[in-house]
Amino acid sequence: MPERIVLETRGLTRVFGDRVLVRALDGVDLQVAAGEILAIIGPSGSGKSTLLNLIGALDTPSSGEVIIDGTPLTKVRNIDRFRGRTIGFVFQSHNLLPTLTARENVEVPMYELRLSGRARRARAVELLDLVGLTKRADHLPSQMSGGERQRVAIARALANEPAIVLADEPTGNLDSATTADIMALFARLNHERGLTIVLVTHNTEVAAAAQRVITIRDGKIQRDVTMGSEIERELLLFKSSVLGQAILRGDTLPPEIAAAAPALQHLLEQV
Ligand SMILES: Nc1ncnc2c1ncn2[C@@H]1O[C@H](COP(=O)(O)OP(=O)(O)OP(=O)(O)O)[C@@H](O)[C@H]1O
Ligand SMILES: [Mg+2]
Structure with missing residues (x-):
């Protein structure tokens, strides 16, 4: 079966600044197949977050384009809605709302979906089960460990059944054992649900757990290795x-x- 490309960038370029120009991303062509785990590595300031933000439509390119599931982002009328339904985000800092419980945090993205309160709760509980946090559903973020919070953030990223999960340094604040847990969780979600995952990392062990690793340097793809x-x-x-x-x-x-x-x-x- 030919592989389905869920994510493509063509000549993707982002220039920042008005007097002093920084070419943060410089003509990136990338194709990601459905069900791939892709790690993006590269030195600080090389353009990794810029690339991820453009893919996730959190930022707009200076030139070039992003195509998600065959749809160029420039053709999307309601970009917030498209993003909410197609892409799940996980950041280095979990960004959970401190006054909401784990379950309530996972429910937040579902408000877009017009589900009943009961259906929303049931789905959130199911997702917390999936990430191994059945017993933490009623805990506040302050009552959980860093790894547990990050797993809540992953459950939240999955709330709308996105085609792609984008993660920027998802294990950046975690120790090595917890990092291994989070990577095992990503690998399981990828395997069981065919989830496409694009993650930025500084950690070579995290990158080695991916199927494919691209190295970015000075805003360009320097290397693209499939881990056969x-x-x-x-x-x-x-x-x-x-x-x-x-x-x-x-x-x-x-x-x-x-x-x-x-x-x-x-x-x-x-x-
Ligand atoms: N909003 C912005 N305005 C101006 N310059 C920016 C902006 N965002 C990023 N840059 C610049 O673009 C370049 C790429 O930044 P980016 O955040 O993508 O790097 P990175 O690879 O994610 O680095 P790190 O590993 O430190 O997170 C850097 O030179 C940075 O200073
Ligand atoms: Mg970054």
Whole structure:
């Protein structure tokens, strides 16, 4: 079966400022297939959030276009409504409303859908079950851990059954065990529901859990790697290690490794 492209950008460009111009994004062409988990990595200021915000119609391009499920965003009449129904957002800071319980927070995006109060509640409870928070439905954000809050934010992002979830540093505030939990949850949602997930991360372990990793530098896609095998995942992890970095820099290495270094360097440059 040919893969269905749910998200496409063509020549996507965003320039900020009026006197001093910053080309935050510079002609990005990207295609994302339904059911993909795509990680976006790259240095600070390279344009990752700019790209995500344009894809999510939170910002407007200077030129180029974003096409979601075959619809160019410029053709959408009510962009807020389109966004609410098509895209779920998860941010680094969970952005939950502090005076609402977990369940009430998950219900917020559903007000657009004209469901009955009962149907809304039932759906919110179901989504909290899905993210493993059945017992926290009546807790306020202040009564939950960081990982639990982020799972509520993910349940909320799923409230309108979006085609795509966009996540900007979703594990940025979490420790490594909780980060692994959140990535396992994303992987399960992707597997069970065919959810397409685009996430920005600084964390190589998070990126290695994705099927495809693009690297952005100076507003351009520098690298686009589909993680075909476990070995590629391992290589990506190794690349960020102290030894991997030393090999890439061509540092002088202990003799037992030096012999293998050129071959390893070649491999690391591929991922
Ligand atoms: N609203 C804005 N006005 C002016 N410049 C901006 C604006 N938003 C972003 N920029 C600039 O655009 C560039 C890309 O920013 P962006 O936020 O996309 O980076 P990033 O890759 O997400 O970085 P980080 O990893 O630090 O979050 C940066 O040089 C930034 O200063
Ligand atoms: Mg950013």
